[in-house]
Amino acid sequence: MSVISRFPEIIERAALLADEAYITKPPLADKHGNILFEGDCLELLKALASDPEAEKVQTIYIDPPFFSESDYDAIIEKDGEKQKKHAYRDRWKDGMAEYLIELTARLILMKNVMRSDGLIFLHLDWHAVHYVKVIMDEVFGEKNFVNEIVWQYKSGGSSKKHLARKHDTILVYSKTGKYKFIPLKEKSYNRGLKPYRFKGVEEFRDDIGWYTLVNMKDVWQIDMVGRTSGERTGYATQKPEKLIERILECSSEEGDLVADFYCGSGTLPAVCARTGRRFIASDKGALAIRTTKKRLSEFYGDPEIEEQMTFEFGSDA
Ligand SMILES: C[S@@+](CC[C@H](N)C(=O)[O-])C[C@H]1O[C@@H](n2cnc3c(N)ncnc32)[C@H](O)[C@@H]1O
Numbered sequence: 001m002s003v004i005s006r007f008p009e010i011i012e013r014a015a016l017l018a019d020e021a022y023i024t025k026p027p028l029a030d031k032h033g034n035i036l037f038e039g040d041c042l043e044l045l046k047a048l049a050s051d052p053e054a055e056k057v058q059t060i061y062i063d064p065p066f067f068s069e070s071d072y073d074a075i076i077e078k079d080g081e082k083q084k085k086h087a088y089r090d091r092w093k094d095g096m097a098e099y100l101i102e103l104t105a106r107l108i109l110m111k112n113v114m115r116s117d118g119l120i121f122l123h124l125d126w127h128a129v130h131y132v133k134v135i136m137d138e139v140f141g142e143k144n145f146v147n148e149i150v151w152q153y154k155s156g157g158s159s160k161k162h163l164a165r166k167h168d169t170i171l172v173y174s175k176t177g178k179y180k181f182i183p184l185k186e187k188s189y190n191r192g193l194k195p196y197r198f199k200g201v202e203e204f205r206d207d208i209g210w211y212t213l214v215n216m217k218d219v220w221q222i223d224m225v226g227r228t229s230g231e232r233t234g235y236a237t238q239k240p241e242k243l244i245e246r247i248l249e250c251s252s253e254e255g256d257l258v259a260d261f262y263c264g265s266g267t268l269p270a271v272c273a274r275t276g277r278r279f280i281a282s283d284k285g286a287l288a289i290r291t292t293k294k295r296l297s298e299f300y301g302d303p304e305i306e307e308q309m310t311f312e313f314g315s316d317a
Contacts, residue, residue: 003096003131010097011138014104022046026054032300033257033278036269038289041261041282045109048280056115057280058180058256061247061268063123063239064106065090067099074265074287075234087236087264088285100131106261107139113259114175119146119251122171123239129169140173146181147172147218151243155224170247184216184250220246233291235265244271252277266292273299 003010026047027035037044048054067090074087092098110120120140124132137145149170158164190196193209203210222243225231231241244267252258254276260268263281269292272279283289297303 003100006097007134010100010104011135013101015108017042017101017105018046018108022050024050026051029278032273034269034272035280036263036289036292036296037280037282038284038286039282040284042106042109044280044282045106045113045261049109049112054113055257056118057113057259058115058118059248059251059258060110060114060118060120061123061244061258061260062110062121062262063237063260063264064103064262065099066125067092067096067128068125072236074236074291076287076291077234082234085287087287096128096131099128100135103132104135104139107135110259110261111139111175116176117179118175119179119181120173120175121149121247121251122173123151123168124171125168126165129171133171136171136173140175141177144174144177145172146174146179150219152219152221153224155226180251180253182250182253184246185213186216187211188214216250222246233265233295235288235291238265239267241267241271241274244268245275248272248275248277263292264288266295270295270299 022043024043024047027037027044029035065088069091071089071091072087073084075082076085077083107120107122114120122132122136133148147170149172150167151170152167154166156164156166187204187206189209189211190203195203195205195210196212197203201212203212205211220243222240225238225240232238248258248268248271255278257278257280258268258272259280261280261282263269263283264285265288266281269279269281271277273296281292283292
């Protein structure tokens, strides 16, 4: 049976999964106002959604498994030696349908924990984004579609059988149609790199040539985290801080609460710490949480953060 013909069943089963009762207190934040949860984000989302008084999230960025049918490793250093460890699995017994049910249930709950003026950024690639865009239309509403960002990069392999696949897609939806959005600017180089001298148009010059500043477009060229980059954690699917920073810059302000329910190596928490946002983050992999804590403790210069940061539900900060 095709995936499309299973859509009604997928939506129904996801709604049931999101609805199943789950009685627990939401976790409390640490002294920086942050929550880092080790476990399935379904549990965390149910706990957060169960508290009507809980502060709602301004921006959600998620980078879940892409339905790549692969396993991912992380390189960690132990006793001065580099070791390869299993980080997470992106394989699904019942194929695409199972993947979509699991993701959709969590998306339904994410909508509940968002502020009414919030945005969600959902990062995927060619494997599943076409199906998930239809699901986002269903969960968030077609009218609440905001952008489809193309993140273009140079790294990764290529094939003789097709064009080199060098972009991911980030779907952006609002909860209500009224949302916080801070327009960003980017350089647009003049033709011939020479000044136009149009009346009333401010022009600038750098090493490349003359340019004007225009509203940022939805195609972003940002390098992946390189082998020698200081950002590199060894976690296989780590995303660049510049990408997450741009997402947070256009959708949130200092002091806002933002969330990443599939935080991996902790890129979003690291950017939040540096740019003055508070975060809720989770990952079901112990290695992911360990890497996130390491990044945060290095930023805060606080070795104890490794002990303090992860919370049981309802425990004291
Ligand atoms: C693509 S990686 C995220 C990478 C991250 N953006 C970074 O910059 O490092 C996806 C992550 O989702 C986690 N994950 C998969 N299913 C999950 C679930 N149900 N709940 C929480 N985390 C999950 C995996 O352990 C993995 O770390």
